[in-house]
Amino acid sequence: MTAQTILPANSVVDTGYNVANSVRFNSADSAKMAITFSGAGTSVRKATFSSWLKRSNLTVDEELIFRVTADSGYFNIAFSDADTIKIKQSISSTVNLNFVSTQKFRDPSAWLHMLVVFDTTQSTEGNRVKIYINGTQVTSWSTSTYPDQNTDMLFGTANLNIIGSAGSGNFFGGYLAEMCYCDGQSLTPTSFGEFDEDSGIWKPIDVSGLTFGTNGFYLDFEASGNLGNDANGGTDLTETNLAAADQATDTPTNNFATLNPTWRSGFDNDGTFSEGNCKRTFTSNNTDRGYGFSTMGVTAGKWYWEIKIPTVARASMGVGDANAIAGFTQVYYDETPSKGMQVGNGGSINENDTSTSYASSLSDDDIVMFALDMDNHRCYYGINGTWQDSGDPTSGATGTGDMTTQISDQTHINTGEFIFPFCFDASTSGQSDFEWNFGGCPAFAISSGNADGNGFGNFEYAPPSGYLALCTKNLGSDGG
Numbered sequence: 208m209t210a211q212t213i214l215p216a217n218s219v220v221d222t223g224y225n226v227a228n229s230v231r232f233n234s235a236d237s238a239k240m241a242i243t244f245s246g247a248g249t250s251v252r253k254a255t256f257s258s259w260l261k262r263s264n265l266t267v268d269e270e271l272i273f274r275v276t277a278d279s280g281y282f283n284i285a286f287s288d289a290d291t292i293k294i295k296q297s298i299s300s301t302v303n304l305n306f307v308s309t310q311k312f313r314d315p316s317a318w319l320h321m322l323v324v325f326d327t328t329q330s331t332e333g334n335r336v337k338i339y340i341n342g343t344q345v346t347s348w349s350t351s352t353y354p355d356q357n358t359d360m361l362f363g364t365a366n367l368n369i370i371g372s373a374g375s376g377n378f379f380g381g382y383l384a385e386m387c388y389c390d391g392q393s394l395t396p397t398s399f400g401e402f403d404e405d406s407g408i409w410k411p412i413d414v415s416g417l418t419f420g421t422n423g424f425y426l427d428f429e430a431s432g433n434l435g436n437d438a439n440g441g442t443d444l445t446e447t448n449l450a451a452a453d454q455a456t457d458t459p460t461n462n463f464a465t466l467n468p469t470w471r472s473g474f475d476n477d478g479t480f481s482e483g484n485c486k487r488t489f490t491s492n493n494t495d496r497g498y499g500f501s502t503m504g505v506t507a508g509k510w511y512w513e514i515k516i517p518t519v520a521r522a523s524m525g526v527g528d529a530n531a532i533a534g535f536t537q538v539y540y541d542e543t544p545s546k547g548m549q550v551g552n553g554g555s556i557n558e559n560d561t562s563t564s565y566a567s568s569l570s571d572d573d574i575v576m577f578a579l580d581m582d583n584h585r586c587y588y589g590i591n592g593t594w595q596d597s598g599d600p601t602s603g604a605t606g607t608g609d610m611t612t613q614i615s616d617q618t619h620i621n622t623g624e625f626i627f628p629f630c631f632d633a634s635t636s637g638q639s640d641f642e643w644n645f646g647g648c649p650a651f652a653i654s655s656g657n658a659d660g661n662g663f664g665n666f667e668y669a670p671p672s673g674y675l676a677l678c679t680k681n682l683g684s685d686g687g
Contacts, residue, residue, distance in 0.1 A: 224413050226259070226384050226458040230428040230449065231483040231648050232371045234264055234380035238453070239372035240426075240435045240444040248363030248422030249391025256284065256323045256362075257387040257399045259411060259459045262315050263484045264380030265290055265468060271377045272321070273388075277366040284323060285377070286312065292338065292345070294323060296354070296361060304336065304360075305352035308345055315468055315484055316502035318384075318459035320400055320409055326393035327358045341409035342396045363390050363422050370426075370444065382483055382648070384458050385411055385427065390420025411459050428454060455483070455648030457678075461663065463647025464503040464512075464628075464677035478632065485650035487641040489520075489632045497632060499641060500527075503677050504625030509600075510579045510677050511659065511670035512628055515642040515651040516552075519569045522639035523557065523631040525549025526579060526586055528624035548610060549631060550575075550588050552639075554595075558614050565613050566595035574651075574667055577628060578674050584621040585609040592668050600671035628677075646676035 232238045256273060264270055268288035275282040280298040287293045290311040296304040312319065322339040329335050332353040338345045354360070362368070370386070371379040387399065398417060403410050415438070419425055425439040431451040435444030457463040465484035478489040478497055487499035516522050527547025548558035554566035566588055569575070576589035578600035585606040587598040594600065598608030606612050611620065620626050632639040642650035646664025657669040664676030675681040 224411060224460070226411055226427075226460045227456070228428045228431075229259075229261070229382040229384035229455045229458050229648075230434050231382050231453045231455050231457075232379045232449070233453070233482050234267070234270075234378035235481050236448040237372070237375075237378055238446075238448045239374075239378065240370040240446050240449070241367060241374075242424075242435075242442060242444045243367045244363075244365050244422045246365050246421075249420035251359040251361075251363045252325070252327045252357060253391050253393050254325045254360065254362050255387070255389040255392050255394040255398075257320070257385070257389075257394075257414075259318055259320050259384040259386075261318045261382040261457070261459075261462075261483075262286070262312065262380070263382070263465070263468070263480065265313055265315065267380070269293070269373065269377040270379050271369070271371065271373055272379060272383075274369045274373055274377075275361040275364070275366050276369065276374055277361050277364065280361065281373075282361040283373075284321075291349070292321075292340075294336070294338065298361070302352065303358055304354045305350050306336065306338065306348055307350040308338075309347040309349050310340075310345060312340070313469065315381075316462075316465070318382075318462055320396075320411070320459070322396055322399060324393050324395075325360060325362075327354050327356060327360065330356060332356075339396050342400055342402060343409075362388075363420075368444075380481075380483075382455055382457055383426075383428070385414065387414055387417065387425050388419065388423045389417060390423035392418065392420060452652065453648070456663070456665065457483070457647030461647075461678050461680045463664075463679075464501045464645040465647070466499040466630075466643060467502045470498070470500045482642070482650040483648055485643045485645070485648065487630055487632075487643070489638045489640065499630045499643070501628040501645070501677065504528075504627040505579070505581050505677070506623065506625055507581045508681075509582060509671075509674045511664075511666070511674040512577050512646070512677060513644040513649075513666055513668065514575045514577070514630060515644070516569055516573050516575065516640065517571060517642060517651075518638055518640045519552045519571050519573070520639040521552060521633045522569065522641065523549040523551045523633060524575055524577070524641070525557075525629060525631070526577075526620060526626050527629055528620070528626055547629070548586075548614060549629075550610070556610055556614055561614070563613050565610065566590065576668055578671050579620070579626065579628070580609075580674075581620065581626060585611055586620060587671075589668075600674060645678070647678060 578587040596608035
């Protein structure tokens with residue numbers, strides 16, 4: 208059966224040109240890259256800034272993508288706490304460029320391409336600054352202050368250039384890929400991407416042949432030991448609080464599932480998302496509990512993922528259909544049939560307000576494995592490399608040791624609805640932490656490293672034969 212998945216708005220299965228890596232910025236780590244140029248660049252009036260990005264943090268003011276800091280002022284490309292784009296330059300306390308979009312960018316599941324083009328030599332003010340998202344120019348602004356003709360900009364000067372921060376704050380949270388700064392050039396979107404003929408989705412093209420100018424750079428993030436490497440051969444940027452583990456294969460040409468911070472129920476009171484939305488953390492507060500649902504749901508195929516549990520407390524993990532997103536009570540009780548099922552920290556399966564003994568109890572730092580077989584409507588649960596109840600994910604319709612054979616209502620993943628992985632903290636004392644690994648950029652250290660049968664993902668344990676990572680390049684695979 209052909210796999211079907213709920214996809215983010217800007218996801219493609221295959222593009223011809225493939226982006227190998229991105230880098231994950233975790234704002235809580237104060238992660239950034241920086242370089243101070245030794246002298247003036249090609250131009251202070253013409254430049255092009257291009258980057259692909261996938262946001263993790265939302266509603267954070269001045270979440271910076273790119274900044275130039277000088278004694279006289281600053282230049283910023285950022286997101287606002289309303290999730291709008293903010294581009295601003297202030298010199299000697301005078302704002303000479305200021306743009307705030309009316310459009311909001313709140314999809315943490317999708318990659319987007321941001322292109323900012325400057326040419327202050329233009330006589331028409333509308334041609335001095337142009338901003339494009341996914342190949343289309345943004346034309347609706349709540350604020351639009353254009354620079355005067357022949358205004359000198361701070362980019363391209365001998366000042367501090369920072370990726371992902373203002374220097375000591377305003378940190379970006381998410382993934383960045385294919386970042387280009389072309390000094391002295393005013394380029395168009397077709398230098399960086401094209402619309403896919405089949406889907407119409409904006410996708411990356413090879414940019415290695417571009418000219419980047421004196422102070423320009425091209426960051427492809429392919430050197431895990433030197434993530435700030437300038438692939439164009441210029442001076443490398445210096446990384447701060449970034450490590451090889453922050454190199455990701457979650458890219459605009461192969462988008463991986465993460466947790467979705469925009470999903471909240473009335474029971475979802477607190478807790479934080481971090482590590483590129485692959486970590487869900489709760490505290491011991493009585494009201495600090497809730498869910499973490501995947502950004503991708505499936506109706507067919509065979510899928511694998513892992514979750515490390517640093518702190519167990521009342522941790523539960525499972526799968527639920529699309530209706531489960533309506534609220535807490537629909538996930539595993541107070542509904543007949545329930546909309547999902549989960550395995551608690553004590554090893555019991557919970558569904559239809561009923562607990563059934565199934566697996567071993569969890570301990571802190573255990574790694575849980577899930578194998579979801581949507582073709583046969585089965586789900587398997589493992590701990591530290593061992594499938595529970597002598598489970599065999601390759602047993603097909605037999606369902607040897609799977610979760611559904613243990614419970615009273617076996618329709619939970621047989622409804623035709625999209626099924627989503629999720630985690631749940633039901634704690635009224637203590638806390639639960641969940642570090643997810645969908646394969647794109649694990650939230651925990653991988654000691655071995657295993658890909659799926661198509662070569663995608665980085666897992667602690669080998670996915671069972673036929674089971675794939677939840678990513679766009681695996682869509683269309685039969686999962687068998």
